[in-house]
Amino acid sequence: MEQKPPTNKNAERVVEIRGLNKSFGSNEVLKHVDLDLYKGENLVVLGKSGTGKSVLIKILVGLLKPDSGRVLVLGNNVVDISYKELLALRLKVGFSFQNSALYDSMTVRENLEFPLVRNQRKLTRAEKKRAVEEMLDAVGLLKAINQMPSELSGGQRKRIGIARTLILQPEIMLYDEPTAGLDPITCLDINGLINEVQERFHTSSIVITHDLACAKEVGNRVAMLLDGKFERQGTFSEVFDTDDERVKTFYEYNFIQ
């Protein structure tokens, strides 16, 4: 497995998080988080279950509101943005859900058409058809076009979820645990897909994962969420070259398995 090139930190920042706090009742999840996403990079966010990784990216698309802090996404402060501006921003930010969140009353084709027809009303029927088929082909699942989500495997659902997100041609992709619960071979497939998306669509991405192999393969940069903060950021080896017990446990467990 070859290491990906490190991030060019002179690139423009597409996401800029400063002093972000979020708690649910007495449960302080994010404590003064700072994080940047540079244009064109794949940033892997690692962290134990329940540390607030999903909460973090939900804040980026305005699904959750932070308690305080500054969150700039493509130059927009998502905290005090109008609903209309938020919609415009969401068009440029793709969100692939941890559980895929496919619309289970619709076929795969309708799943992909749903965001497309509602955001690009001028498309002709033929253009819609082509866009959907091209995207399904890109994730390697053109054959599933008329199936219902319940007929698909977990890995296929992940792919369809990613395709549904990509169809709006986002500038930023947020992947919430794209490989969770999948076998190692399917994981490799998905990792390949994430890298392909980066190259082909020139997206900047945040990839959340527990899986270090995935982190190593897709990440230009790694950030580790420990106790509500990103204490360790850098290339893969920079992050794991430490005596911090919490980090070491994470590393050892993953690779002894």
Add this chain to the structure above:
Amino acid sequence: MNNKSEQSPVDHKTVKAPGKLARMFLSLYDVGQFVTRFFKEGFLPPYEGRELINQCYNIGYRSLLLISTTGLITGMVFTKQSRPSLAEFGATSWLPSLVAIALLRTLAPLLTGLIAAGKVGSSIGAELGSMRVTEQIDAMEVSATNPFKFLVSTRVLAATITIPILTFYTALVGMLGAFLNVTVNEGTTMEAFVQDSLESITFLDIIASTVKAVIFGFTIGMVGCYQGYNSSKGTEGVGKAANSSVVIAMFLIFLEEVISVQFFALFRTT
């Protein structure tokens, strides 16, 4: 209560746990906002026409069999049970008009409303609830579409349109049941039966029933959607949403029935 951004003015989770009374007002405020949002967004383009037709079909189709049997049996049984009292005064010839009035004014709207609350309300609650729990609603939101419009507006409108149609259908089937009973026992002809029952019905009866049915339909759609759309995470949230959709809708329907009977009585001369 829920974690959506554009709708709740306060993130209830971050506020210090409010007392019972405060919570009640908060949820009343939530309901008010939900209903307002329907009126603000439901009638603006772009329309979700296909989904609306889909939902109308769903609602009508889902309750048709149950409503047909209930209507028919109610018509028959009600006629049969009313006969002895009328017979005491030798007035069994009034049966058609009695049944027609009872069915149209109260039985048909109420029966249809309650059956639809059970069948339609619970399925709307469960469907939207499971979409909330599995983050399908969030997925619609982050793809820059308006889930409220697609899911809530269409279902509420569909229920508001379909329940009145079903109500008149119930009344019709009920009259058929009554006719079967009357024609077997008194040998009344179809013509006489139809004439008798039509004569006793006023225009006000029809208006009143339509208004009531529209209100019932709106209630069923709104309650189901509100419960489902705002259901809590976790599988038990889905069950709760379905269950409370039925209970709350039925309770409201009875309440609305009582109020509207009082209201329309103001316009009746007899």
